[in-house]
Amino acid sequence: MATIARDEVLFETLLRLGDDSLILGQRLGEWCGHAPSVEVDLSLANMGLDLIGQATHFLGRAGEAEGRGRDGDALAFHRDVLDFRNCWLVEQPNGDFAQTMARQFLFSTWQEMLFGHLEGSSDDFIASVAAKAVKEVRYHAELSAEWVIRLGDGTEESRRRMTDGLDWHWRFVPELFEMDEVAMAAAERGIGADPRAFREDYDRHIRSVLAEATLEAPKDQRPILGGRRGHHSEHLGHLIAVMQHLPRTYPDATW
Amino acid sequence: MVEADKMRPSKTSPLMGEVGGGERLHALGGSQPFTPPQPLPIKGRGLEQQIWQVLESVPDPEIPVVSVVDLGIVRTVSPERVVITPTYTGCPATQVIERDIRDALDAAGYRHVTIETTLAPPWTTDWISAAGKAKLRAYSIAPPLAAGQRAVECPQCGSIQTEEISRFGSTPCKAQWRCRDCLEPFDLFKCH
Numbered sequence: 001m002a003t004i005a006r007d008e009v010l011f012e013t014l015l016r017l018g019d020d021s022l023i024l025g026q027r028l029g030e031w032c033g034h035a036p037s038v039e040v041d042l043s044l045a046n047m048g049l050d051l052i053g054q055a056t057h058f059l060g061r062a063g064e065a066e067g068r069g070r071d072g073d074a075l076a077f078h079r080d081v082l083d084f085r086n087c088w089l090v091e092q093p094n095g096d097f098a099q100t101m102a103r104q105f106l107f108s109t110w111q112e113m114l115f116g117h118l119e120g121s122s123d124d125f126i127a128s129v130a131a132k133a134v135k136e137v138r139y140h141a142e143l144s145a146e147w148v149i150r151l152g153d154g155t156e157e158s159r160r161r162m163t164d165g166l167d168w169h170w171r172f173v174p175e176l177f178e179m180d181e182v183a184m185a186a187a188e189r190g191i192g193a194d195p196r197a198f199r200e201d202y203d204r205h206i207r208s209v210l211a212e213a214t215l216e217a218p219k220d221q222r223p224i225l226g227g228r229r230g231h232h233s234e235h236l237g238h239l240i241a242v243m244q245h246l247p248r249t250y251p252d253a254t255w
Numbered sequence: 256m257v258e259a260d261k262m263r264p265s266k267t268s269p270l271m272g273e274v275g276g277g278e279r280l281h282a283l284g285g286s287q288p289f290t291p292p293q294p295l296p297i298k299g300r301g302l303e304q305q306i307w308q309v310l311e312s313v314p315d316p317e318i319p320v321v322s323v324v325d326l327g328i329v330r331t332v333s334p335e336r337v338v339i340t341p342t343y344t345g346c347p348a349t350q351v352i353e354r355d356i357r358d359a360l361d362a363a364g365y366r367h368v369t370i371e372t373t374l375a376p377p378w379t380t381d382w383i384s385a386a387g388k389a390k391l392r393a394y395s396i397a398p399p400l401a402a403g404q405r406a407v408e409c410p411q412c413g414s415i416q417t418e419e420i421s422r423f424g425s426t427p428c429k430a431q432w433r434c435r436d437c438l439e440p441f442d443l444f445k446c447h
Contacts, residue, residue, distance in 0.1 A: 025345075039420060039421030039423070039431060040421075042421065042423045042424065042425070043421060043422060043423035046423040046426075046427045047423075049343075049345040049346075049347065049427055050343065050344055050345045050427065051345065052345050053341075053343065053344035053345020053346065054344050054345070056345070057344065057374075124375075125374075127375075128374040128375040128377070129344070129374060131374075131375065131376070131377050132341075132344055132374050132375075132377035132378075133344045135377070135379075135447055136343060136344055136345075136427075136447075139422070139445075142422075143422050143423075
């Protein structure tokens with residue numbers, strides 16, 4: 001553990017936070033103009049906007065911590081897929097609306113608890129972004145929980161779709177609580193949080209919402225890990241190709 | 256960081272900063288005729304007050320009836336710098352607001368005043384001034400609920416028979432509501 005330089009731990013920690021937000025923000029943006037109703041369209045786009053705002057902060061600071069002249073845009077648009085540090089959950093395809101909401105529910109519930117802990121980060125910047133964003137994320141968690149309940153305890157079809165959406169994403173939950181060398185170093189130094197501290201709260205909350213939705217929790221599946229170290233599903237490459245197309249084709253393009 | 260001695264005191268009338276405290280007291284007390292504002296010295300607190308006035312004239316780009324000062328996103332003003340804070344993490348208006356403030360300061364002759372952004376303490380809707388909330392209501396946007404207030408009042412007819420249509424509205428800071436009495440839809444500035 002002593003082999004990881006302090007700045008590298010900070011850089012990696014910021015990348016993980018920033019990439020989670022960036023990739024899920026981009027995924028939600030894919031819904032723009034396609035949602036079931038205009039209200040839902042607005043809510044998905046606005047959640048995406050919140051997440052991209054988080055990413056702008058985290059990745060901008062990551063570039064400073066790295067000290068090689070890369071800014072937030074360079075990190076977002078000029079890295080290749082193996083260099084992304086987001087978890088598998090956020091890169092999963094949107095599927096139908098129920099699948100999107102299942103993903104949002106599992107992620108935002110975790111992110112709200114994570115940011116609650118990061119408010120106490122020894123890194124002032126991470127602490128201030130977390131304190132600011134946690135209120136927005138709480139909204140995402142509540143909104144998606146409401147949809148889990150509404151669809152789960154809805155019609156036969158909506159229930160089937162929500163069940164399928166939860167089943168699809170369930171195997172990516174353990175990664176949210178994975179602690180590797182970087183995460184341990186970050187937690188020890190007080191920069192990052194140890195999510196295992198809120199695992200029980202997370203499970204309890206998820207199960208209580210599922211109970212309200214009259215749904216059974218999916219059966220535990222073999223966890224899929226590795227996003228934090230650059231191992232990703234095929235889906236991420238396609239997302240990045242679309243996201244990076246413009247700045248890569250026109251490197252100096254400005255609005 | 257916010258320095259307490261540079262925090263703006265509670266919202267004051269624009270005139271407050273223009274005249275000396277004594278003159279203003281007389282004007283308010285009515286015992287002497289009102290003295291028109293004197294030309295300001297361009298230094299010290301007078302300069303700060305002038306900069307506040309410039310900022311009062313900068314509208315929010317998405318809700319132009321309120322100024323950036325009404326919204327509570329101007330944290331501190333000193334003769335050298337203005338410190339602002341974003342409303343929402345991903346608010347697309349943040350950059351526009353900074354540019355608008357820059358233009359307003361430049362146009363008023365304060366090119367040397369720099370603009371800085373701070374995230375802490377995080378902005379909440381409690382930073383919106385009372386005047387700002389009144390302006391929102393007059394613009395048919397229900398202001399954020401005060402602590403302890405439970406019912407959302409229709410900004411058109413004042414009824415509290417209202418309901419949420421969608422938790423997100425036309426901008427990240429608003430939700431869509433409707434009035435069950437006058438049947439008009441309206442925006443609610445969300446508590447944040």
